Amino acid sequence: MISxxxxxxxxxxxxxxxxxxxxxxxxxxxxxLEHALLILTKSGYTAIPVLDAKYRLQGLISSPMITxxxxxxxxxxxxxxxxxxxxxxxxxxxPWLTIHDHFxxxxxxxxxxxxxxxxxxxxxxxxxxxxxxxxxxLNYHVDxxx
Ligand code: AMP
Numbered sequence: 001m002i003s004x005x006x007x008x009x010x011x012x013x014x015x016x017x018x019x020x021x022x023x024x025x026x027x028x029x030x031x032x033l034e035h036a037l038l039i040l041t042k043s044g045y046t047a048i049p050v051l052d053a054k055y056r057l058q059g060l061i062s063s064p065m066i067t068x069x070x071x072x073x074x075x076x077x078x079x080x081x082x083x084x085x086x087x088x089x090x091x092x093x094x095p096w097l098t099i100h101d102h103f104x105x106x107x108x109x110x111x112x113x114x115x116x117x118x119x120x121x122x123x124x125x126x127x128x129x130x131x132x133x134x135x136x137x138l139n140y141h142v143d144x145x146x
Contacts, residue, residue: 009141010104014097017106017137018118018127026051026125029058029087033066036086040066049117049125050090056123059090099126103134110134 025043027036027050040048040063047062069089070080095109096117106129109116115130 009137010102010107012103013099014101014103014106014118014129015099015126017103017133018129019133020127021055021125024049024125024128027061027086028052029085029090031086032082033069033084033086033089034081036061037063037066037081047114049128050086051125055125057096057117057119057125058087059092060094060117061086061090065089065091097129103137106134107138 025039025045025048027039027048029050029052040046040061046064047060050058050061052058066081066089067076069084070077094113094117096119097106097109099118099120101118106116110129110131113131115128117128118126120126
């Protein structure tokens with residue numbers, strides 16, 4: 001059975017592990033899909049946060065969401081990229097964390113999501129927590145097991 005100072009690890013505040021907002025690629029709700037696709041492609045990420053002008057979290061946008069939005073009956077309608085906005089396509093139903101949440105909550109949610117956005121109490125974006133970072137720390141603690 002795995003046994004380690006689990007209380008200490010699992011109760012750690014997530015803010016120790018986040019990638020801060022200034023290092024996270026994002027788009028705004030009013031950007032068109034062409035811009036979003038450019039940012040996604042250039043950054044190499046499949047999904048990124050959507051933030052308003054005051055840095056409040058609005059949703060997430062991904063390359064598959066964009067492709068789906070411009071998919072016509074017989075072809076991909078690339079001309080739509082210029083006219084459709086991020087807010088028409090973004091997902092608004094993804095779970096997120098707040099600055100007071102702990103490792104344990106993040107661990108459960110990251111099973112189904114490669115990353116989670118983190119906001120303060122007012123919904124202002126603080127950064128993201130990735131599955132990679134959490135697994136790295138978990139791996140470190142497992143390595144410490146005698
Ligand atoms: P990773 O665990 O580093 O592969 O990141 C998982 C996912 O988190 C990526 O596919 C992106 O969707 C998102 N992500 C990670 N780092 C960033 C970043 N700096 N800016 C925007 N999104 C990111």
